Amino acid sequence: MRIFLLISVIVSLGGMHIPVASANYAERPEVLAMADRLATKGLDRNKVLKIMSEAKRLDSVINAMNRPAEKKEWKEYRPIFIKKARVKAAASFYIKHQDTLRRAETELGVPVEVILAIIGVETYYGKNKGSFRALDALATLGLDYSKRAKFFLGELESLFLLGKEENLRLTDLKGSYAGAMGFGQFIPSSYLAYAVDFDKDGHRDLIDNPVDAIGSVANYLAKHGWDLGYGIASPVSNAAAQVERMESRIDVKETGRELTSKGVEGIPSAWSELPLDVLGLYGAEKEEYWAVTKNFYVITRYNRSPLYAMAVTQLSEDIAKELGL
Ligand SMILES: [Ca+2]
Numbered sequence: 001m002r003i004f005l006l007i008s009v010i011v012s013l014g015g016m017h018i019p020v021a022s023a024n025y026a027e028r029p030e031v032l033a034m035a036d037r038l039a040t041k042g043l044d045r046n047k048v049l050k051i052m053s054e055a056k057r058l059d060s061v062i063n064a065m066n067r068p069a070e071k072k073e074w075k076e077y078r079p080i081f082i083k084k085a086r087v088k089a090a091a092s093f094y095i096k097h098q099d100t101l102r103r104a105e106t107e108l109g110v111p112v113e114v115i116l117a118i119i120g121v122e123t124y125y126g127k128n129k130g131s132f133r134a135l136d137a138l139a140t141l142g143l144d145y146s147k148r149a150k151f152f153l154g155e156l157e158s159l160f161l162l163g164k165e166e167n168l169r170l171t172d173l174k175g176s177y178a179g180a181m182g183f184g185q186f187i188p189s190s191y192l193a194y195a196v197d198f199d200k201d202g203h204r205d206l207i208d209n210p211v212d213a214i215g216s217v218a219n220y221l222a223k224h225g226w227d228l229g230y231g232i233a234s235p236v237s238n239a240a241a242q243v244e245r246m247e248s249r250i251d252v253k254e255t256g257r258e259l260t261s262k263g264v265e266g267i268p269s270a271w272s273e274l275p276l277d278v279l280g281l282y283g284a285e286k287e288e289y290w291a292v293t294k295n296f297y298v299i300t301r302y303n304r305s306p307l308y309a310m311a312v313t314q315l316s317e318d319i320a321k322e323l324g325l
Contacts, residue, residue: 023140037157061136074310081121082315090322114226121308132175133173142155155189182206182213190220234267237264243280253277
């Protein structure tokens with residue numbers, strides 16, 4: 001390898017522009033094994049390897065993954081997403097896609113404002129869909145990021161399956177540094193499992209087709225158990241004793257009635273028989289406590305962070321108010 005690098009450097013110094021230290025992902029044993037598996041699923045093994053030979057290792061992707069995890073508290077996190085401008089952008093998107101959004105609510109049972117809030121938080125209604133080549137991002141993380149290599153190698157394999165299924169040019173697909181694509185930022189395995197052809201043109205296009213993207217976000221939430229009868233979150237008091245750790249993952253397991261019997265105040269009477277959890281947040285003025293339902297949990301299937309789920313919840317409420325829903 002060292003000799004190869006040295007030769008490459010010499011050659012490129014000679015003005016031939018051969019890349020120094022190319023990733024050579026097509027030669028990696030994990031990739032050869034992946035190509036074998038994909039061949040059993042009807043893909044052309046040589047084509048897979050050809051595409052992998054074009055995949056680049058992106059240090060910017062590794063750096064983004066290694067950046068210290070955001071330890072923002074709710075009081076800092078909230079203002080990033082709960083903004084008047086984002087609500088206005090939701091309203092413009094709604095005007096363009098009203099029929100699709102309403103059809104998604106009717107057919108899939110997920111409220112218009114929740115679909116809008118997810119797409120707003122993920123990509124600002126398609127404005128920030130990501131500028132990394134998904135192939136490069138997933139190859140880099142699957143082959144040169146040992147901490148989560150198995151997961152991302154699986155996503156890379158899904159990317160190839162997706163390319164075959166939807167007839168996509170893999171070398172053109174753009175996404176986030178973690179390989180999430182389109183209006184709703186679906187990773188390839190989610191795209192394969194939950195994307196729907198909502199305009200029935202024969203393709204599931206989450207990248208350039210807002211109709212498919214809207215239907216697919218709704219379908220993702222529906223398949224994870226969204227229930228129109230539940231609501232999402234409601235403020236409660238006298239609830240600190242029910243919270244083991246502030247701003248941590250939730251687990252809906254006690255009914256509203258049980259929590260009320262433990263002294264929690266303010267649980268909506270309609271929730272007395274529903275499984276709930278209490279979420280504690282560091283708010284701008286004081287600690288906040290919220291009773292949250294299964295729907296809140298469903299939003300955390302989209303992104304594990306309870307702060308993310310609360311941002312989606314509150315943005316959806318602002319959007320509903322703005323649109324008179
Ligand atoms: Ca379609």
